[in-house]
Amino acid sequence: MQNTPITLKFLAEKLKMSVSTVSKALNNYPTINEYTKKRVQEMARDLHFTPNKSAINLKERKSRIIGIILPNLLDYFFTRSIYGVEQFAMKNGYNVIISQSHDELEKEIQLADMLLKSRVDGLIVAISKNTQDFSHLDQFENMGIPVVYYTRNPSFNLSCHKVLGNTFQGCYQATKFLINRGHQKIAYLGGPKMINFTHDRFNGYINALKDNQVPFQAELVAYTDFDKENTVSAIQNLFKDSENMPTALVAFKEPILFDAIKYLKSIHHPKFDEIECIGFGNTPFISYLDSPPIASIEENPESVGENAIKLLLQLINREIELQDYQKIMVDCQLVVH
Amino acid sequence: MQNTPITLKFLAEKLKMSVSTVSKALNNYPTINEYTKKRVQEMARDLHFTPNKSAINLKERKSRIIGIILPNLLDYFFTRSIYGVEQFAMKNGYNVIISQSHDELEKEIQLADMLLKSRVDGLIVAISKNTQDFSHLDQFENMGIPVVYYTRNPSFNLSCHKVLGNTFQGCYQATKFLINRGHQKIAYLGGPKMINFTHDRFNGYINALKDNQVPFQAELVAYTDFDKENTVSAIQNLFKDSENMPTALVAFKEPILFDAIKYLKSIHHPKFDEIECIGFGNTPFISYLDSPPIASIEENPESVGENAIKLLLQLINREIELQDYQKIMVDCQLVVH
DNA sequence: TATAGCATTTCAAACGTTTGAAATAATTGA
DNA sequence: TCAATTATTTCAAACGTTTGAAATGCTATA
Known part of the structure; x- marks a missing residue:
């Protein structure tokens, strides 16, 4: 046969x-x-x-492969975003190589070289939390291969294509929601300072406070990374002053928020039941928590992914000039549980 | 430049x-x-x-693309398994197209046709829970394109290549562990009956009981699918007889176990604190639960994925004959929390 | 009846590799 | 020194497409 x-x-x-x-x-x-x-x-x-695709690709001097570099597929945001990318890429005859940097710069550099060798037609990348030098990614653009940064991107650099969640707006909404529920002492737990959107989110928080005449208190702000001990000590800091305890918390990412909740519960915080929390992510596991956050910020990762691949394909087809740097924002929604 | x-x-x-x-x-x-x-x-x-890969592929009449069909990337088992597949495929110069059937037969058929058109060199598939007719997958073998079933496979069919977790052994271990802790009334919550390993796991459970002289009671066995209501009614059934309440529970999958725990807690089951549970999965979210399972069955999805791609590449290279059907088992470990 | 003009089809080269056969060069033995 | 042998290199076709240029066939006009 x-x-x-x-x-x-x-x-x-x-x-x-x-x-x-x-x-x-x-x-x-x-x-x-x-x-x-x-x-x-x-x-x-x-x-x-x-x-026969190989024949066409040979003739057209294309590989019809898109490379993706992201920190970790076990993060729901990235897993979901992949879905948006793959669907759209497939529809347009492109294949996708997914690779994980495990949030390590060195691995990211290796993967970039590997993808360059694979002659990808374009690259979508969410940088590692330590990426500050971009030469391993710039070499793509130097060879005329377009690069789209998504979610995690070099915020200081205007000369690159970006697709990101409107994380300012998301955090603003969440903070405002808590203010409307009567909270005046709202803590903000931020992520690694190296990741660009940590600051956008902080600004959303600050602006919501200001617009609603809630005084800002520096003691109510702390930062952590993806490390559990770090999160615990950040939370300890936020809740150390018994006179001035936060009654609500906005956290930059849901698993980290869960760590925080767990800790507060474990120390039998006296007003634990009154504390209301919101985190970014809207992960399905929320429903299994005994003390779930009151709401989540839905970041629409599929849409972020889809926008990234759409932009990339336009760049590949030169419908948009390589130097005509784009910035696309995808709005968040507050989901009340 | x-x-x-x-x-x-x-x-x-x-x-x-x-x-x-x-x-x-x-x-x-x-x-x-x-x-x-x-x-x-x-x-x-x-x-x-x-x-230039396209040129080589054209010459060698290969695409160097592997297709994967799986139910859902949001399932940690599959996400993790992908990692094993991609790593090994990449090392051998193959790309991978991942596609999700959402556990629907119709979508699975569509994807199979799409992948056939893409001229994949081989296929790795975890079938949907409703797949009973295999013509859409058989057509690959008929054209000389090898297919490896992983995890979910047509259990009755010996004429296909399979890589799967040793789910019998995993369930046996878990049950034995609970018996050793003194439990005599251990309930078993199984998955959709159409999925092959539901029965393997059940057999592991049964055999552990038998080998340790614990009497089997049919009332302690129930089945559910991925639907929350279904799980709740299965649990209600298991715990309906106040004279004969289970003191322990083995569940076929962790998120479903979480649903069960949540339900038992919500009805303020009198001896809730004494009930000990174990599920398949070893998902990271366990640490956030207030009443976590006492242990988890680690299925080593990365290893399952890696074994699948290894076998597939051997079949593609005809190092193993297409008709020389293989069955590879990957052991589970009991992880005590 | 030749011919300009158009519609339609075909030719041939190219994309970058691989590979068996043929050609060439180097070495050996008589 | 010359043929035979062996080592090494090159030729040429093939994989399946695309595409500008050339060729063909046809119609209409002078």
């Missing part, structure tokens, strides 16, 4: 015409007679002709 | 020799003079020559 795949040549022989006529008919060239086109297209359909 | 990629032809011109000599030197042909080889290989290295 080992049937050889149908080629243009095979169709041409069957139809007693030349390979180029068949090719042009299938690609709807205006110089080809309408009746001929119909005959060719029907035959192609009947025999389930599928053009 | 738009530099054209280095080709064999370019190297040949630089070295003043023919393209075929260069090609053969790089591929270490014995007929090529050692000194020539050295010169070519050095030049190739210095100029960062990377062979």
